[in-house]
Amino acid sequence: MLIVPEVRALLTRADGPRDVFDRIVPVALPMVTRFRGLTVRQTCLVHGPAGWAEFAPFEEYAAPEAAHWLAAALESAVLEFPEPLRATVPVNATIPAVAAEDVAGLAARFTGAQAVKVKIAEHGIASLTEDLARIAAVRAAMPEAALRCDANAAYSPAEARQAVVALAETGSLQYLEQPVATVEELADLRAWIGAEGLPVPLAADESIRKAADPLRVAALGAADVIIVKAQPLGGIRAAAEVVAQAGLPAVVSSALESSVGLAAGAALAAWLPVPEAAFDGHAPAAGLGTAALFASDVCAPPLLPVGGALPVGRTAPDEALLRAHAAGPERVRFWTERLEACWEVLRREA
Known part of the structure; x- marks a missing residue:
């Protein structure tokens, strides 16, 4: 550690x-x-x-x-x-594993978001039909937003291949986050995606924040993007060191903290250099808009994005x-x- x-x-x-x-x-x-x-x-x-x-x-x-x-x-x-490199941090919308008819109401809480992360695979591959309906509803509600999907390591390797094919048919994905559990499975899946010519980049989350060695993802070529979270990695500076050593484009995300913890995540995102060869040369949208998922927070007002971005700075409850x-x-x-x-x-x- x-x-x-x-x-x-x-x-x-x-x-x-x-x-x-x-x-x-x-x-x-x-x-x-x-x-x-x-x-x-x-x-x-x-x-x-x-x-x-x-x-x-x-x-x-x-x-x-x-x-x-x-x-x-x-x-x-x-x-x-x-000291931040940017005064604000762009953030993505986050859509939980809800029914397709509930998507529009949640999407409305994230005005201005240029990317949206959709939770999928709540019940593994058995959820695929529901997931595809949710994705279609998200595309309808947020047609200009780049789409990210997060499977939380719920697929077996065979199921992940099935899901990747289905997801590729829905349109372009910015990335599919942690479809399988292990780094080795992630590396094998990424190699298969490349061989099949499917436009589905992979992102590693649990293989970074829950791993004894978060740098194995880069060593095995297991992902195109890494997801970093300040708290599970030991803090802002520790997370930034993982990004520097991995040498991969990084997206900062929340661990479902209150606005107090989200401020530390925004500080990390604002401190990281912009990836040169990914996200069209722009700072990637961070997964830090999750205060919108709380009915009530500890800060007044809560740390919510304005125009799709969060301000950088400390918060107090x-x-x-x-x-x-x-x-x-x-x-x-x-x-x-x-x-x-x-x-x-x-x-x-x-």
């Missing part, structure tokens, strides 16, 4: 999270539609010397994986964001919203114990 020197030094001299964070506030945020199986996003906001940060590992993640997210929260809470969405005593205990467990993992790494 890459831990920036300032955080590493902090881990060696502080006794625990409460020595760094003067506030720890677990919250539960309602969503407008089910996304990643969730209707409520449980997360934890923390405050340190540099400002507010977010610790938001999903509940099923054990401490060794969730510790990356604590490294990111520590970085954002104690260090200023890097609204105290009334923190109180409104405060977690109950059991959840506070859960997050407190989780912070301590992840701290111990990081301290061993340091």
Whole structure:
């Protein structure tokens, strides 16, 4: 795990999270539609010397994986964001695995987006007919937006080939994100796509953020694009180092954080150089517009795109919203114990 020197030094001299964070506030945020199986996003906001940060590992993640997210929260809470190269970050729309008739209403929440990511394969290849209907509805609702599809590693290699053929027939894709589970399967699929001459670039997500070695994707030629997320990779600076070493075009995406965590993602996206040979020489649209999926956020106003782009800079939660969405005593205990467990993992790494 890459831990920036300032955080590493902090881990060696502080006794625990409460020595760094003067506030720890677990919250539960309602969503407008089910996304990643969730209707409520449980997360934890923390405050340190540099400002507010977010610790938001999903509940099923054990401490060794969730510790990356604590490294990111520590970085954002104690260090200023890097100096941005751009004042705003273009973002894509995100359409969950909803029925085709529900697409237009969700698409309307992302005015000005030049790209749209559509979740597919909720039930693997069995969802393909529903996925194609959803894609058709997205193309109708957002005809000018570049289309991205995200399968979240739900296909077997044979199913992925079937899906790629069907997706190619719907029109051009900017990329298909993580159709299969392993890096080796991704590399084999990319080679087959090239041999078949299908216009479906591949992007790696889970093979980057959940891998022991995120650079194997580049080493095996497994993807055309990598998806990077600040929290799962240990923070803004750690994620940027992965991009630099991989040498592949990168799209920054969210991990379904509140507006506090999204600000760190925007800081990462604004700090990365524009890929020279991809996305027509423009900064790629980041997957950071996901505050639109919350019925209520912790910031007022939430960090939502204006004209398809997010401003770059820190955010701070609204105290009334923190109180409104405060977690109950059991959840506070859960997050407190989780912070301590992840701290111990990081301290061993340091």
